[in-house]
Amino acid sequence: xATLFGSGIKRREDPRxxxxxxxxxxxxxxxxLLYAAILRSTYAHAKLKQxxxxxxxxxxxVVAVYTGADLRDKVNAVxxxxxxxxxxxxxxxxxxxAVDKVRYVGDGIALVVAESRAxxxxxxxxxxxDYDPLDAVVDPERxxxxxxxxxxxxxxNNVAFTWKVTGGDADKAxxxxxxxxxxxxLQPRLLPTAMEPRAACASYNPGxxxxxxxxxxxxxxxxxxxxxxxxxxxxxRIRVIAPEVGGGFxxxxxxxxxxxxxxxxxxxxxxxxxxxxxxxxxYKVTIHGRDHVEHVELCGTKDGKIxxxxxxxxxxxGGYASTAAPGIPTILHGLMYSGPYAIPNIAGxxxxxxxxxxxxDAYRGAGRPEATFLLERMIDLYARKIGMDPxxxxxxxxxxxxxxxxxxxxxxxxxxxxYQGALDKALQMxxxxxxxxxxxxxxxxxxxxxxxxxxxCEICGLGPSQVAGAVGFGxxxxxxxxxxxxxxxxxxxxxxxxxHGQGEETTFAQIVADEFGLPVENVxxxxxxxxxxxxxxGTYGSRTTAVCGSAVKVAxxxxxxxxxxxxxxxxxxxxxxxxxxxxxxxxxxxxxxSKSFGELALMAxxxxxxxxxxxxxxxxxxxxxxxxxxxxxxxxxxTVEVDAETGEVKILRYIAVDDCGPQINPMxxxxxxxxxxxxxxxxxxxxxxxxxxxxxxxxxxxxxxxVPKASQMPKIETAHTVTPSPxxxxxxxxxxxxxxxxxxxxxVNAVCDALAPLGVTHIDKPLTPARVWTAIQQAKGGAR
Amino acid sequence: MKRSITLDVNGATRxxxxxxxxxxxxxxxxxxxxxxxHIGCDTSQCGACTVLLDGRAVKSCTVLAVQAEGKxxxxxxxxxxxxxxxxxxxxxxxxxxxxxxxxxxxMILTAVDLLSQNPTPxxxxxxxxxxxxxxxxxxxxxxxxxxxxxxxxxx
Ligand code: FES
Ligand code: FES
Numbered sequence: 001x002a003t004l005f006g007s008g009i010k011r012r013e014d015p016r017x018x019x020x021x022x023x024x025x026x027x028x029x030x031x032x033l034l035y036a037a038i039l040r041s042t043y044a045h046a047k048l049k050q051x052x053x054x055x056x057x058x059x060x061x062v063v064a065v066y067t068g069a070d071l072r073d074k075v076n077a078v079x080x081x082x083x084x085x086x087x088x089x090x091x092x093x094x095x096x097x098a099v100d101k102v103r104y105v106g107d108g109i110a111l112v113v114a115e116s117r118a119x120x121x122x123x124x125x126x127x128x129x130d131y132d133p134l135d136a137v138v139d140p141e142r143x144x145x146x147x148x149x150x151x152x153x154x155x156x157n158n159v160a161f162t163w164k165v166t167g168g169d170a171d172k173a174x175x176x177x178x179x180x181x182x183x184x185x186l187q188p189r190l191l192p193t194a195m196e197p198r199a200a201c202a203s204y205n206p207g208x209x210x211x212x213x214x215x216x217x218x219x220x221x222x223x224x225x226x227x228x229x230x231x232x233x234x235x236x237r238i239r240v241i242a243p244e245v246g247g248g249f250x251x252x253x254x255x256x257x258x259x260x261x262x263x264x265x266x267x268x269x270x271x272x273x274x275x276x277x278x279x280x281x282x283y284k285v286t287i288h289g290r291d292h293v294e295h296v297e298l299c300g301t302k303d304g305k306i307x308x309x310x311x312x313x314x315x316x317x318g319g320y321a322s323t324a325a326p327g328i329p330t331i332l333h334g335l336m337y338s339g340p341y342a343i344p345n346i347a348g349x350x351x352x353x354x355x356x357x358x359x360x361d362a363y364r365g366a367g368r369p370e371a372t373f374l375l376e377r378m379i380d381l382y383a384r385k386i387g388m389d390p391x392x393x394x395x396x397x398x399x400x401x402x403x404x405x406x407x408x409x410x411x412x413x414x415x416x417x418x419y420q421g422a423l424d425k426a427l428q429m430x431x432x433x434x435x436x437x438x439x440x441x442x443x444x445x446x447x448x449x450x451x452x453x454x455x456x457c458e459i460c461g462l463g464p465s466q467v468a469g470a471v472g473f474g475x476x477x478x479x480x481x482x483x484x485x486x487x488x489x490x491x492x493x494x495x496x497x498x499x500h501g502q503g504e505e506t507t508f509a510q511i512v513a514d515e516f517g518l519p520v521e522n523v524x525x526x527x528x529x530x531x532x533x534x535x536x537x538g539t540y541g542s543r544t545t546a547v548c549g550s551a552v553k554v555a556x557x558x559x560x561x562x563x564x565x566x567x568x569x570x571x572x573x574x575x576x577x578x579x580x581x582x583x584x585x586x587x588x589x590x591x592x593x594s595k596s597f598g599e600l601a602l603m604a605x606x607x608x609x610x611x612x613x614x615x616x617x618x619x620x621x622x623x624x625x626x627x628x629x630x631x632x633x634x635x636x637x638x639t640v641e642v643d644a645e646t647g648e649v650k651i652l653r654y655i656a657v658d659d660c661g662p663q664i665n666p667m668x669x670x671x672x673x674x675x676x677x678x679x680x681x682x683x684x685x686x687x688x689x690x691x692x693x694x695x696x697x698x699x700x701x702x703x704x705x706x707v708p709k710a711s712q713m714p715k716i717e718t719a720h721t722v723t724p725s726p727x728x729x730x731x732x733x734x735x736x737x738x739x740x741x742x743x744x745x746x747x748v749n750a751v752c753d754a755l756a757p758l759g760v761t762h763i764d765k766p767l768t769p770a771r772v773w774t775a776i777q778q779a780k781g782g783a784r
Numbered sequence: 785m786k787r788s789i790t791l792d793v794n795g796a797t798r799x800x801x802x803x804x805x806x807x808x809x810x811x812x813x814x815x816x817x818x819x820x821x822h823i824g825c826d827t828s829q830c831g832a833c834t835v836l837l838d839g840r841a842v843k844s845c846t847v848l849a850v851q852a853e854g855k856x857x858x859x860x861x862x863x864x865x866x867x868x869x870x871x872x873x874x875x876x877x878x879x880x881x882x883x884x885x886x887x888x889x890x891m892i893l894t895a896v897d898l899l900s901q902n903p904t905p906x907x908x909x910x911x912x913x914x915x916x917x918x919x920x921x922x923x924x925x926x927x928x929x930x931x932x933x934x935x936x937x938x939x
Binding site: 010011013014015017018019020021022023024026027029117118193194195196197244245246247249278279280500501502503667668670671674675676677678679701702703707708709710711713715716739 | 803806810813817819820821822823825826827829832860861864869873876877880882883885886887888889908912915917918919920922923924926927
């Protein structure tokens, strides 16, 4: 029987989505529903002298108004849940509504609950806030200097942590190296912009003492826990439902004050309460990504061997430490400084810095895009400095295929790899030599063609729970599945993760259907409801397939083992004498003696004739905890033509060769690559969240923040190599973030390569025409 | 002051009370329970709210509900009937033209309008027609492929 594993079947989730029959959080409607709106600070940094809600309380349709002072003893602060060790982490309290001070534009000040959305919004205008403005500071490097405005009383110089990573002896390497270079690299702040804004709808039943909260969540079990901390309700009284979720990209991982506020209001008022942000609120309140100022140094030999890397990074955290924020620029960033290369000496220091801005947390790639970008940029600068082809420099430093598992200087061990294989494939697709020849010719004609190559590897499939504990992650990183077979032989898999666009309702059904020899239609995957699904840790860090998919596989194997026991009993045969063939257990040598999966499902569920000591029913639960992370890798290549008159960048070709191990559904893998690459090209070319000096977000709507449009983006050519991971039973690695991780340096390297004859070495992202043009002018000026 | 309006939605006549300032998008969602029309922004950029008004794609967040009186409104829920998918819905499914699905109703309805005006659009024309519809998940490539494929099927 042909397997479904490896087949690009259509997605199971799509019929409801293409017909408008899916239920997203804001679609939830309940009898007696009230609507919440939250008054947000208009100052980046100010003392709150007075918050007068008297008029708002009187307004038509308003049911209740709460301030920070009202909630101080009733709702706990928003927790930070990644307590990175050995970095002197300081996490000041983040009240759900500001009490005495606001620390970013968007910080919550008051909650209005009303009979309609409009009434709630209108009442916000009636609240009078008396602010005593303080100085703002938006740049993380500046915020860490003496004399900068102080956000929190007990965080000197706004430095939340100082984290170090070391391997080998970087100082010695630099002292001895014949070639050294340094570059200041900026990773601008980005707005994740899931197309569905965040929402929460809470319904407390005073009779049962149960709170049900629908949340736009990538990880409902984490939200249940965080909600329990904030509302002080015990965890077993809380049910979190993440229904259809319209994209997340990291922004729907954290716990936010907002879901605690509607939950509290529902508890207090005994009626359901819903809050939905609009896009401008989303841009002020939902976490941002990146925001690094990086000082990077690389050293090596004259013939292209990298001997050391040093960094000093200021990572902006915003006004408070969001749920996973401390782990992003440290564990998920600094530990990846070796990339796919054997770099013997590494020393990095990362300062996490509070600034009067929206909190920063995981955004697609989360720490790894920043690491990949700085490394890939430095390698191109190094290659140029020693006059060597950047591809050859990479080749010379890539970890050889026969060296896996390989432990890099930062101390982590890469599972498997074939870095040269992916590089060769990508070079062949682009015909590298031919392009270089064309480029040389074009340069003679005064045209600027460029090529950027990124060889990357990344850490994902988060991860062994023991490691999670060791690095201060406030949870486990295993995942879970219940595979339940119904009497009629159809199956449901209840999973701990929460896909929100990645298609696991399909790919996990493929895994189960293969195991049981069923058509995929006979398997349903259920996710997102803490009442139905076992404890899981969510969908992020490209972990769902590697970790939760493995739990599904293991649970299905357990079910099958039990079915086999029952089959042996019914057929009066030894288990050892049974073969699994075409969806049946068949007695070896007696093809007419068999039990189909459907028959066994019925017999197990009615339990009329069970083997001695075997319980009725046919289901199994598995909690899968991997032995290591997975490390997908690949090579991306981009060719561009830059118009030196206007600074405009035209992408000629974009090639992505990724290795995420065996692919369950290649169509879905390709979709992940497309989306990830375009998101990265947005970062490289046009996206940047801009604050002014006073901490006002200038890119506060979709009018000002440049999410890529169809007409601006190229077609992506994809290909793959397949290197299984030894750390999970499927052999799979993640692919949700590779595109974003690889594409940013690929594009920037291509543009810098194009402009090499003009003396341009580095341009800060995003590469808008204005910036490229300015870089050209500066280089020309410098040359004169 | 609320006033009563009668809307022709997906072939049915629906009467509801609205504030004059109420946007069509909100009324469809909150009052007529047609939640397939999504709201992704507050500045008319994202296109998630796109519906057909007399057959033409319109962002329902830019239309007051009172202005839609007397016009035929088609939302994603009304695009197909009899348990059959519209060729564009089918093509989005087949070509993996969606991931989270939030932009999808707007994308499909925009594409319906495009193909009714231009049954054989080039890739560039399709990308241009999607100018007002944002997708954060797919990178657009498979959306373009879906529209191309539906164009073939509709011809
Ligand atoms: S909601 Fe109408 S364009 Fe965004
Ligand atoms: S499929 Fe998620 S925004 Fe388009």
